Amino acid sequence: MSIHTFGDSHSYSGWRQIPNIQIHHLGPKLCYSIGRDGINITDGYNVNNGDTVIFCFGEIDCRCHIHKYITESNDYKSIINTIIHNYFIKIKKAVDSFDNLKTFIYNIVPPIEKYNTPENPEYPYLGTDEERKAYVLYFNEKLQHKCIEYNFGFFNIYNNYTDSNGFLNKSLSDGNVHIHDETYLRQFIENNNL
Numbered sequence: 001m002s003i004h005t006f007g008d009s010h011s012y013s014g015w016r017q018i019p020n021i022q023i024h025h026l027g028p029k030l031c032y033s034i035g036r037d038g039i040n041i042t043d044g045y046n047v048n049n050g051d052t053v054i055f056c057f058g059e060i061d062c063r064c065h066i067h068k069y070i071t072e073s074n075d076y077k078s079i080i081n082t083i084i085h086n087y088f089i090k091i092k093k094a095v096d097s098f099d100n101l102k103t104f105i106y107n108i109v110p111p112i113e114k115y116n117t118p119e120n121p122e123y124p125y126l127g128t129d130e131e132r133k134a135y136v137l138y139f140n141e142k143l144q145h146k147c148i149e150y151n152f153g154f155f156n157i158y159n160n161y162t163d164s165n166g167f168l169n170k171s172l173s174d175g176n177v178h179i180h181d182e183t184y185l186r187q188f189i190e191n192n193n194l
Helices: 031-037 059-069 077-093 128-150 184-191
Strands: 003-007 021-025 052-056 101-105 153-155
Touching: 031 059, 031 077, 059 077, 059 128, 077 101, 077 128, 101 128, 128 153
Parallel strands: 003 021, 003 052, 052 101, 101 153
Antiparallel strands: none
16 A cells, blocks of 8 residues: 655655655645645556545645735635635545545645745745644645544644744744644654554
């Protein structure tokens, strides 16, 4: 039985150091995009019944997109609620094509502080540090609730990677927006017999 990660760059950052993980990097995809377009995990991915699949989407939504859609009548919570509602519908459809998969949703990693992390102009930091942290915390809260509703596992290592201010711990990161040190990823896998 194998473990597969599917997602944006967070599907390989940190995971690469763990043996026997099959990484399926789908490019800079959003939770929003998966909720709109769906995801196919059957063709060419070597996923088999009994395997574990971990979906790693949403960090880009929180860093680059949610903020620009906020209006007086549409706050960040309602935007996130809609994104996650549609996301889980499409994830369920993807995993239902198998008889027996262990399905996990990966938490959104802690946000960075803009002053100490280089910004890629193609993927800008929208909103203040505190606003983006609020988006991530709420996004993770809703992911956890939906995992319970859908009987998926929530791959939650968020607190292991935060610094004292609640942002991504630079010493465990790649110097940018990704986890680099795989210690707590491994620990979660071992503790949950994946």
